[in-house]
Amino acid sequence: MxxxxxxxxxxxxxxxxxxxxxxxxxxxxxxxxxxxxxxxxxxxxxxxxxxxxxxxxxxxxxxxxxxxxxxxxxxxxxxxxxxxxxxxxxxxxxxxxxxxxxxxxxxxxxxxxxxxxxxxxxxxxxxxxxxxxxxxxxxxxxxxxxxxxxxxxxxxxxxxxxxxxxxxxxxxxxxxxxxxxxxxxxxxxxxQYGEPYPVSRAAQSWTGKVLLVSGIADDTVLKKEVEERYTLEEVVTFGDHHKYSISDLRMLAEKWKKNPDWVLLTTEKDVTKLNVQAFSEFLEEIPIFALPMMPxxxxxxxxxxxxxxxxxxxxxxxxxxxx
The missing domain is CATH 3.40.50.300 (P-loop containing nucleotide triphosphate hydrolases)
Incomplete structure (x- = not known):
C-alpha cells in the first residue's frame, strides 16, 4: 500500500x-x-x-x-x-x-x-x-x-x-x-432534511402534494420523511445511479398532467441528472423541487x-x- x-x-x-x-x-x-x-x-x-x-x-x-x-x-x-x-x-x-x-x-x-x-x-x-x-x-x-x-x-x-x-x-x-x-x-x-427548493423553471409554488421520484440505493428514510411532512401522493423509485431518459421524463410528465396540483420532489443526487439541457422542455413544464439533507x-x-x-x-x- x-x-x-x-x-x-x-x-x-x-x-x-x-x-x-x-x-x-x-x-x-x-x-x-x-x-x-x-x-x-x-x-x-x-x-x-x-x-x-x-x-x-x-x-x-x-x-x-x-x-x-x-x-x-x-x-x-x-x-x-x-x-x-x-x-x-x-x-x-x-x-x-x-x-x-x-x-x-x-x-x-x-x-x-x-x-x-x-x-x-x-x-x-x-x-x-x-x-x-x-x-x-x-x-x-x-x-x-x-x-x-x-x-x-x-x-x-x-x-x-x-x-x-x-x-x-x-x-x-x-x-x-x-x-x-x-x-x-x-x-x-x-x-436532517431542509426545505424543498425549486429546480425547474416551472417550480413556481409549493403545493405540498408530492410525487416523490428518486434513484438512490435505499429510499426508506426519504419516504418516511416526506410522508411525515407533506402529502405523499405517489412514489416512483428507480435503481441507484439511475440514468434518466426521455421516456422517464415523459412518464413523469404524464403523471403530473393528470394531477396538475402535484409537485415532483426528488433528491439533490437525482437533480444532477434531471436538470440538464436534454430535458429542458420538461423542466419548462413540470414543477420539480429538490429536498436537501445532511447528517x-x-x-x-x-x-x-x-x-x-x-x-x-x-x-x-x-x-x-x-x-
Missing amino acids: ISFAVPSIAVGNLSWGGTGKTPMIEFLIRLLQGNYRLAVLSRGYGRQTRGFILAGESSSAQQIGDEPFQIYSKFGKSVSVAVGEQRVMAIPELIALRPETDIILLDDAFQHRYVKADAYVLLTTYQQPFFEDHVIPLGTLRENRQGAQRADVVVVTKCPSNLSMVEKARFRDEICKYTNNQDTPVLFSSL TFDASDQQLLQERLFMLLEDKLTDGEAN
Whole structure:
C-alpha cells in the first residue's frame, strides 16, 4: 500500500451502498473547510468517461458522475473535486494540480487496498447494520464483517432522532465485536432534511402534494420523511445511479398532467441528472423541487469525530505547516 505526504480520510462501507457516503463527505467538508484546504477524490461511478478528471465549470454529471458533480455544485469554489478509477495514480495528479491541498477526502475508499489512508471512517446504517448483514448473495456485504477491523471511526447513519442510550449501547457492543480495538469510537448520526427548493423553471409554488421520484440505493428514510411532512401522493423509485431518459421524463410528465396540483420532489443526487439541457422542455413544464439533507450528530459525537480525525492526521498536518 502506498501512503502520500498529503493526509487522507477514507469514507466508505462494507455493504453494496446506501449508507450515506456522499452526505458524510459533505458533512466532513463543512466540518473541516474552515481550517483546511480540502480536495475530494471519487471513482466517479456511473460516469461516461475514464481516467483522471479535475472538475471545472464545464463539468457535468455524465462526465464526472452524479455524486461528485453534486459535491462540486455545492462546494466547487472552495473545494477541489476530482475523479479517477485508480486512486494510486489519481492522487499524485490531484496534488500536482492542487499543491495547496491540506487534506484529501477519499469517497468510497474503505475497501481500496492500494492507497494507505491516514483515517478510515466506516459507515453502516441503523436500518441494516453490517453486524446483522451477510456477504453477497445472502446479504449486501461486499466483504465479511471482519473488514471493520480497518475502521478508525464507525458511524451508524440514518438513525432515528430519538435513539435511546440503551440502543446505542447495543450497537456499540455489536460493532466492537468486529473492530480491531474495543475503544474504536462508534458514533451516531441522523438525517436532517431542509426545505424543498425549486429546480425547474416551472417550480413556481409549493403545493405540498408530492410525487416523490428518486434513484438512490435505499429510499426508506426519504419516504418516511416526506410522508411525515407533506402529502405523499405517489412514489416512483428507480435503481441507484439511475440514468434518466426521455421516456422517464415523459412518464413523469404524464403523471403530473393528470394531477396538475402535484409537485415532483426528488433528491439533490437525482437533480444532477434531471436538470440538464436534454430535458429542458420538461423542466419548462413540470414543477420539480429538490429536498436537501445532511447528517447531524449530537455535540459530543461531533466533537469526538473531529478530535479523532485530527489525532490521526496531526503528524502530517504539522509537517505540512512546517514546510
